Amino acid sequence: MQTTYPRTRRWTRAEYDRLIDKGVFRPDERLELLAGHLVVREPQGGPHILAIERLNEVLRVAFGPEWRVRIQLPIALDDESEPEPDVSVAAGRPLETTEAKPSRLALVVEVAESGLALDREYKGSLYARARVPDYWIVNLVDRVLEVYRDPMPDASASYGCSYRSVQSLSAGEHVSPLAAPTARIPVSDLLP
């Protein structure tokens, strides 16, 4: 974690949830808690929105009824992080679950139009630190799907962990989620 000067106050996830409960934030605010920092989410362009819609459609089919495919909903990642990934997949039936903010995720996906550095360096390292086994970035800049797997300690990464396996798949290739190994998703289906 790099410390900028001056040092700003970091928030725990419990404090952040309390701020939300107390109605401190404006209803239209889009925030994420990342490693104690309250980060403002940037507005989403058309391709970003379309990519999320594609992911929703494709991943629901690939994972089936025993999985929750969640769109931009909060996850309880660690004690100082509560991101809202574009897509998060957790075990459980959507109509039966009572766990509002899952902490054990099978897959996290971010769609990146411009914030590639944030998604790769900061969020990638945070997800690796929380042992998210499968992390994808739909990279709309280069029109590829980046697949990150096998989290490991890495002192040079922003939060001390990174992914050992990094693959970049282009439109002609396929991807199988680790938790749904029989599914075979054409990368082109994910790129608007």
Added chain:
Amino acid sequence: MSESVVRTRRWSRVEYERLIEEGVFQAGERLELLAGQLVVREPQATPHATGIRLVTRALREVFGQDRWIVDMQLPVALDEESEPEPDVTVTADDPRDFLPSHPARPALVVEVAEASLALDREEKGSLYARARVPEYWILNLRDRVLEVYREPHPDPSSPHGWAYRSRQSLAAGEHVTPSAAPSARIAAANLLP
């Protein structure tokens, strides 16, 4: 996280005061709201505390009791997104005037700086100038000088668009006269721990 990659949420002074009232912060947390950022105040070494006491004593002598208040580390309602707690402030008028809200317009602000010199000069200096604080002193313990800043003016190259036009650095043998107490004469040596 670097500023270039992410934008962190900024707080207004009204929101900050609400967080305090709601008891969101831990007891004993030392924070300041500076241009929307909740900045953690670093722990103070004894020379810093001694500097605050020396400055407070000297200013209480020259400003007297009836028309001025000399405060140590109390909040100033500086602007819509800033509520610093300067080491020493001199404000005109009666303490009960500030029951509904913190003082907004000190005549003199003093920060005692050792490790925080860069923050006090650049960030806070620009913020105080933007709020038109007419006089700002930094008791610079590192170089053992009193830095005196006056005449706030717009300066696009400063962090908050304002800076002080007049800057003086007074060594131990020199004297300073606060603008708001023109007959006073304070030896810089009396302020340095």
